[in-house]
Amino acid sequence: MSSETRERILNEATELYLRDGFDGFSMRALARSVGVTAPALYRHYASKENVLHEIMGEAFRRLSNKLYEALAEPTPHDRFRRAVSGYVDFALENPRLYEVLFVPPTMMGEGELPESVQAQGCAVGQFFDDRVRECVAAGVLRDDQVAPTLWAHTHGMVSLYLRGRMAQRGIDSPERFREVFEASTTRVLEGLGGPAHGVEGDGGDSDAAA
Amino acid sequence: MSSETRERILNEATELYLRDGFDGFSMRALARSVGVTAPALYRHYASKENVLHEIMGEAFRRLSNKLYEALAEPTPHDRFRRAVSGYVDFALENPRLYEVLFVPPTMMGEGELPESVQAQGCAVGQFFDDRVRECVAAGVLRDDQVAPTLWAHTHGMVSLYLRGRMAQRGIDSPERFREVFEASTTRVLEGLGGPAHGVEGDGGDSDAAA
DNA sequence: GTCTATAATCCGATAGAC
DNA sequence: GTCTATCGGATTATAGAC
Numbered sequence: 385m386s387s388e389t390r391e392r393i394l395n396e397a398t399e400l401y402l403r404d405g406f407d408g409f410s411m412r413a414l415a416r417s418v419g420v421t422a423p424a425l426y427r428h429y430a431s432k433e434n435v436l437h438e439i440m441g442e443a444f445r446r447l448s449n450k451l452y453e454a455l456a457e458p459t460p461h462d463r464f465r466r467a468v469s470g471y472v473d474f475a476l477e478n479p480r481l482y483e484v485l486f487v488p489p490t491m492m493g494e495g496e497l498p499e500s501v502q503a504q505g506c507a508v509g510q511f512f513d514d515r516v517r518e519c520v521a522a523g524v525l526r527d528d529q530v531a532p533t534l535w536a537h538t539h540g541m542v543s544l545y546l547r548g549r550m551a552q553r554g555i556d557s558p559e560r561f562r563e564v565f566e567a568s569t570t571r572v573l574e575g576l577g578g579p580a581h582g583v584e585g586d587g588g589d590s591d592a593a594a
Numbered sequence: 595m596s597s598e599t600r601e602r603i604l605n606e607a608t609e610l611y612l613r614d615g616f617d618g619f620s621m622r623a624l625a626r627s628v629g630v631t632a633p634a635l636y637r638h639y640a641s642k643e644n645v646l647h648e649i650m651g652e653a654f655r656r657l658s659n660k661l662y663e664a665l666a667e668p669t670p671h672d673r674f675r676r677a678v679s680g681y682v683d684f685a686l687e688n689p690r691l692y693e694v695l696f697v698p699p700t701m702m703g704e705g706e707l708p709e710s711v712q713a714q715g716c717a718v719g720q721f722f723d724d725r726v727r728e729c730v731a732a733g734v735l736r737d738d739q740v741a742p743t744l745w746a747h748t749h750g751m752v753s754l755y756l757r758g759r760m761a762q763r764g765i766d767s768p769e770r771f772r773e774v775f776e777a778s779t780t781r782v783l784e785g786l787g788g789p790a791h792g793v794e795g796d797g798g799d800s801d802a803a804a
Numbered sequence: 805g806t807c808t809a810t811a812a813t814c815c816g817a818t819a820g821a822c
Numbered sequence: 823g824t825c826t827a828t829c830g831g832a833t834t835a836t837a838g839a840c
Contacts, residue, residue, distance in 0.1 A: 389823085405700035410815060423818075424824050432816065483698040486757055490615035490690065491701055506762045532760065533747070533778040540750025541742070547696055550742065552716045568743040572782060599806090620832065633834080634807050642833070 390428045393418055397435050398442050402480050406491070411435070433493035436484075437501055440492075443481040444504035450474045451511050460518035467515050468538055472565060475542045476558050482546065486539070509535070525573075537572055541565050600638045603628055607645050608652050612690050616701075619646075643703035646694075647711055650702075653691040654714035660684045661721050670728035677725050678748055682775060685752045686768050693756065696749070719745070735783075747782055751775050 396417040401409050411432050415422040429435045451474075454467035475482040485505075497505075512531055519525040544550050545561045555561050606627040611619050621642050625632040639645045661684075664677035685692040695715075707715075722741055729735040754760050755771045765771050 405704075406698070407701060407703065412815065421825060426817070427823060480700060483700060486753065486759075487698075487701075488616070488693045488757065490693065491617060493617065505759065509759065509762055529777070530781065532751070532754075532763065532774065533781060536750030536754055536778065537743070537747045538750070539754060540746030540748070543696065543753060544742070544746055544749060547698065549696075549715065549719065552719055553742065564742065567739070568746065571740065571743060622832065631808060637806060
């Protein structure tokens with residue numbers, strides 16, 4: 385069946401990318417891994433760029449699965465915090481998959497992203513928007529404009545750490561990074577809302593403190 | 595002279611990268627631009643990877659020059675805000691130079707960065723640390739732990755915008771982005787310190803509000 | 805010492821036979 | 823769907839001319 389082969393190719397492609405990185409990834413090596421010759425791949429994927437886009441889609445899918453675990457938590461605040469920590473977990477445990485999510489268009493070819501992949505990217509953004517909206521409704525966050533702020537802070541911290549740009553400050557291990565990240569997030573959250581400042585959690589909706 | 599040729603090669607390499615991006619960059623095209631044959635380049639640079647590292651160094655140098663303009667401002671707070679806005683200006687006006695600063699190691703080859711380039715990266719971080727420390731001394735910011743927080747927020751916002759990850763929220767023009775970024779930064783700063791919350795600016799040290 | 809010329813090796817992608 | 827054969831182009835090393 386066609387989609388079966390496609391799937392096997394994508395699995396091998398993902399593993400190959402995870403093992404050898406971006407510049408070790410070639411259609412010929414992929415063909416060797418799959419056990420066919422290179423031209424056969426073009427029956428399933430239009431181009432190398434196309435395969436890379438699908439790897440990106442796969443990465444989004446895995447990230448989404450990780451994020452959805454947060455929905456098991458009981459309160460909006462817990463769901464939000466677990467979504468953020470799940471996001472960081474994913475990035476630290478799968479740095480290459482995380483990197484491919486934000487690769488500059490310059491490096492993946494000039495072509496547009498397939499709609500399906502773009503939709504998966506939007507879904508991740510939407511997930512955070514929903515978590516934030518929940519928190520706003522519960523009085524934990526001040527307003528729903530903070531979603532980009534919080535996402536940017538999280539992505540920025542992870543991104544700078546993964547590129548070793550924090551080693552100069554002694555932040556050179558995952559453990560140390562988590563400490564710094566938690567502290568930074570708490571700092572940002574305290575300012576961004578919660579009963580401490582703007583919103584009175586008079587209803588006493590349980591999960592107030594960071 | 596040797597270093598003269600090296601410099602000319604680097605200039606051409608930077609222009610070529612700016613024009614054609616990462617995957618349009620090749621040693622052959624570079625040689626054509628310079629006016630020599632490809633193998634001649636290897637007398638001056640050990641590899642393509644080496645040239646890319648030097649482009650990264652050049653990008654850091656230009657960013658530093660932009661940042662240093664902030665030192666012309668009179669107060670710590672003004673210097674800090676202008677450093678941040680200069681940082682954003684640089685990123686929006688030179689998106690490809692900004693991208694090369696944070697390119698994943700996976701995509702530039704496995705080799706380590708030259709020490710000189712790494713030092714230039716540290717210098718940028720140090721510059722922000724200094725601006726923050728100044729602000730702490732002036733009572734504008736609460737403590738100097740916020741430097742990574744602010745840098746991460748700034749880099750995260752810029753990075754997500756440049757990758758089109760904010761278009762889904764209608765943030766698809768530089769003007770709109772600047773609005774959102776300013777609002778987000780102000781939000782973060784209000785929480786992170788200043789007379790409004792933690793620190794009383796009783797001395798009334800002039801530059802208090804964002 | 806600096807550059808050129810040649811060549812080995814790999815890559816992406818296509819055409820056409822089975 | 824897969825193969826063989828092949829094209830055009832890229833990186834990189836080596837050998838030799840100025």
